[in-house]
Amino acid sequence: MIRIETPWVGLLLLGQLISVTSAMAADRVTGETFATRSAVIAPQAMAATSHPLATQIALDIMRKGGTAVDAAIAANAALGLMEPTGNGIGGDLFAIVWDASSGKLHGLNASGRSPRSLTREWFVEQGHASIPPYGPLPVSVPGTVDGWFELHGRFGKLPMKEILQPAIDYARNGHPVHETIQHYWRRSVPRLSEYPGFAEQMTIDGRAPEVGEMWKNPNLANTLERIANEGRDVFYKGDIARVIGEYMQANGGFLSYEDLAAHSSDWVEPVSVNYRGYDVWELPPNGQGIAALQMLNILERHDVASMGFGSADYIHLFLEAKKLAFEDRARFYADPDFMDVPVAGLLTDEYAAERDKLIDMARAAREYPHGDPEVLRAGDTIYLTTADADGNMVSLIQSNYRGMGSGMTPPGLGFVLQDRGELFSLEAGHPNAYAPGKRPFHTIIPAFITRDGKPWVSFGLMGGAMQPQGHVQIVVNLVDFGMGLQEAGDAPRIHHTGSSEPTGESMRDGGTVNLETGFDYAVIRELMGRGHRIEFSRGPYGGYQAIMKHAEHGVYVGASESRKDGQAAGY
Numbered sequence: 001m002i003r004i005e006t007p008w009v010g011l012l013l014l015g016q017l018i019s020v021t022s023a024m025a026a027d028r029v030t031g032e033t034f035a036t037r038s039a040v041i042a043p044q045a046m047a048a049t050s051h052p053l054a055t056q057i058a059l060d061i062m063r064k065g066g067t068a069v070d071a072a073i074a075a076n077a078a079l080g081l082m083e084p085t086g087n088g089i090g091g092d093l094f095a096i097v098w099d100a101s102s103g104k105l106h107g108l109n110a111s112g113r114s115p116r117s118l119t120r121e122w123f124v125e126q127g128h129a130s131i132p133p134y135g136p137l138p139v140s141v142p143g144t145v146d147g148w149f150e151l152h153g154r155f156g157k158l159p160m161k162e163i164l165q166p167a168i169d170y171a172r173n174g175h176p177v178h179e180t181i182q183h184y185w186r187r188s189v190p191r192l193s194e195y196p197g198f199a200e201q202m203t204i205d206g207r208a209p210e211v212g213e214m215w216k217n218p219n220l221a222n223t224l225e226r227i228a229n230e231g232r233d234v235f236y237k238g239d240i241a242r243v244i245g246e247y248m249q250a251n252g253g254f255l256s257y258e259d260l261a262a263h264s265s266d267w268v269e270p271v272s273v274n275y276r277g278y279d280v281w282e283l284p285p286n287g288q289g290i291a292a293l294q295m296l297n298i299l300e301r302h303d304v305a306s307m308g309f310g311s312a313d314y315i316h317l318f319l320e321a322k323k324l325a326f327e328d329r330a331r332f333y334a335d336p337d338f339m340d341v342p343v344a345g346l347l348t349d350e351y352a353a354e355r356d357k358l359i360d361m362a363r364a365a366r367e368y369p370h371g372d373p374e375v376l377r378a379g380d381t382i383y384l385t386t387a388d389a390d391g392n393m394v395s396l397i398q399s400n401y402r403g404m405g406s407g408m409t410p411p412g413l414g415f416v417l418q419d420r421g422e423l424f425s426l427e428a429g430h431p432n433a434y435a436p437g438k439r440p441f442h443t444i445i446p447a448f449i450t451r452d453g454k455p456w457v458s459f460g461l462m463g464g465a466m467q468p469q470g471h472v473q474i475v476v477n478l479v480d481f482g483m484g485l486q487e488a489g490d491a492p493r494i495h496h497t498g499s500s501e502p503t504g505e506s507m508r509d510g511g512t513v514n515l516e517t518g519f520d521y522a523v524i525r526e527l528m529g530r531g532h533r534i535e536f537s538r539g540p541y542g543g544y545q546a547i548m549k550h551a552e553h554g555v556y557v558g559a560s561e562s563r564k565d566g567q568a569a570g571y
Contacts, residue, residue: 032487034518036562039486039548042570046556047071048545049384050086050462052567053175054078055560057166058386059571061158068388069097069155070163072396073148077167077224079382080144080415081217082175084202084404085184086462087382089223089235091400091418092140093147094283096270096448097155098455100391105448106154107283110147110265112140113437114421115254120434123426130503131422131434134407135195136253138419140440141263144398149232150265155392161228168228171221171414174214178565182211188404192416195407196251201414202404220414236260240413247410248417255417262437270448273297273347276479278456281448282471285333285341289445292468294325296475297352298359305480309491310519312526313361318476319496319513319532320359322469324368326499326507329468331370333502334431335439341431345373364531366510370500381444383460385547387556393547395446395458425504432502441502447471449478455549457485463542466495470542486559489544492518495537509533516541539563 028035040046045068047058057078058071066074072095080088092111099106123131131138152160177185185208193199199206201219209215226234234240237260245257270281273293280296282289298321307314332341345351351373358368381399399418400406406419423441424434432441443464449457457478461470470493477488498511514537515524524534543564548557558568 032483032491034492035487035490037486039484040558040568040570041555042558043555044389044571046387046547046558046568046570047075047384048547048558048560048566048568049075049079050382050543050545050561050564050566051079051082051178052565053082053170054384055567055569058384059569060166061163062386062388063571064158064162066158066163067155067390068386068392068394069151070158071386071388072384072394073152073156074163074166075384075386076144076148076396076398077164078170079384081167081171081220083181083382084416085181085188086400086403087398088400088405088415089144090142090405090415091398092143092420092442092444093396093398094287094442094444094446095147095151096281096283096395096446096458097151098393098448098458099155103453105270105281105450107268107270108147108150108265109268109283109286110143110150111286111420111439111442112143112263113259113439114140114424114434115256115259116436117256118254119436120426120428123434128426130426131424133402133419133422134192136248136251136406136408138421139248139253139255139406139408139417140421141255141259142418143263143265145227145235146232146263146265150267164224164228168221168224171217171224174216176212177209177215179211180565182208184403185209192404192407195409197247197409197411198407198416201409202416217414219412223413223415236263243413244410244417248408251408253408271343271347275300275475277451278475278479279450280475281450282445284336284343286335286439287442287445288329288333288468289447290333290343290346291325291329292445292447292471293347294328294352295321295468295472297347297349298324298356299472299476301352301356304476309477309481310523312523312530315494315523315527316361316364316530316532317359318472318494320365322496323365323499323507323511324355324358325468327368327370330500330502332431333441338435338438339431342373348373362530364510367508381462383446383462383543383545385458385460385545387458387547387549391455393455393458393549395448395460397444397446397460397462399444399462401443423503425502427504430504443467445471449475454551456551457546457548459544459546461542461544463540465497465499466540466542469495470544474544474546485546485548485557489546489559490562492516493541495540514540
């Protein structure tokens with residue numbers, strides 16, 4: 001018992017206690033002090049999504065005999081309704097699927113391309129130094145619906161009508177809005193209401209719905225019902241495509257019916273590096289997944305475990321590895337149909353060794369050059385995961401890019417078109433420079449970990465440039481620091497901003513470090529002494545979901561992001 005002698009001493013001790021306990025989630029009898037809860041464990045199936053109702057939909061689909069892919073599509077459709085602040089059928093999709101029957105991973109790139117009638121020269125002639133974040137100009141072809149049908153055609157079982165019916169029912173009958181989602185919805189309304197169709201379809205009398213208020217979207221219900229009954233072509237070659245094309249042409253846009261009709265997704269081979277005996281898998285560009293792999297290759301050259309979680313040495317090494325990887329991200333990551341991205345070279349041990357030599361453990365770098373993997377070769381939103389009784393697992397991420405997207409909301413359809421085209425560069429000759437019919441650089445990335453050729457963890461951590469940083473932190477927390485699946489997501493996170501970007505910006509000042517509550521102030525002082533600029537921010541640390549296949553017991557372990565409204569559950 002603490003004995004308080006005077007009010008001043010009491011205040012001092014109270015302040016100390018608050019300082020100590022602020023890093024604690026609760027007074028738990030097991031696990032790390034920052035753990036919010038124990039992981040979920042189930043014998044047959046598991047789903048982890050950013051919304052509890054979507055998680056329940058996924059489980060219901062699997063109980064009816066659907067596969068993990070069927071469940072992922074159903075959950076994604078529901079999230080487009082329930083969490084329009086992060087995703088919807090106006091956006092793009094990427095997925096990694098573990099197919100138990102073949103014992104292989106499969107990757108799907110369901111991202112859309114830029115309008116074919118729009119050129120980089122047009123932007124320059126109009127005086128644009130960069131592509132605007134909202135309105136008609138950053139809109140690219142939405143790839144999600146085609147992604148659903150590609151996944152379903154290869155790995156689905158239930159009819160699409162049955163898969164989409166839960167989302168249709170909730171859209172027609174309503175669902176209560178959750179807290180974090182309402183926060184972002186409220187922020188989006190003033191910004192996007194100027195664009196035609198947004199206020200009419202995505203607000204209640206011009207405002208965001210309140211927490212707990214029932215939200216209905218009958219237009220989206222009708223759209224999903226048509227997709228369920230008529231298939232993907234109604235979206236890309238039928239009436240929905242015509243509505244989108246006519247709306248965009250009437251409102252200063254360039255996306256056309258022809259752009260939609262020409263769309264297709266690509267099945268791609270996931271790429272990996274081995275990190276201390278674990279194979280970590282990402283998808284190749286036009287996404288940023290290999291940045292996580294590049295960071296892991298550098299970290300593996302150091303004894304991270306002995307540094308300890310939250311130490312100045314570990315955080316410093318992590319930050320410098322991130323800066324190095326992001327220089328290559330800014331220089332090399334682009335649509336592989338327009339550039340030969342040197343993925344293999346970027347992921348070699350030799351290349352990592354050369355990049356690692358640039359790190360000074362005593363001092364933060366203000367800038368780094370991008371690497372030259374060719375030299376070494378002559379000598380590189382919402383997230384959900386599901387798992388079924390047959391051992392299939394899906395890692396899926398889907399996004400509109402900036403929150404609710406461009407604001408462009410075609411009449412009668414119930415969804416907002418994405419603004420992913422903002423991520424093109426307008427610099428002539430840049431690998432990611434805008435070109436007609438080109439896929440922009442993408443931030444959304446699913447991830448997967450295997451061990452000895454068997455599935456271990458399907459996971460993701462959404463949130464723009466936080467995503468590869470978050471992927472690395474999850475892997476390191478699991479492998480180096482021995483955390484459990486929920487603990488790995490609950491642990492305080494590191495977020496660095498200000499790196500060079502694929503849109504053309506260059507880091508010259510070392511960027512800024514955001515450290516989540518829970519890191520020791522003595523460590524923060526040490527990092528400041530090494531030249532890092534430290535800031536504290538609310539909310540940029542991403543959203544995590546994960547499912548682990550427990551090899552010894554044959555059960556699934558699920559974890560969900562404590563910073564958002566999600567849920568992991570199974571049966």
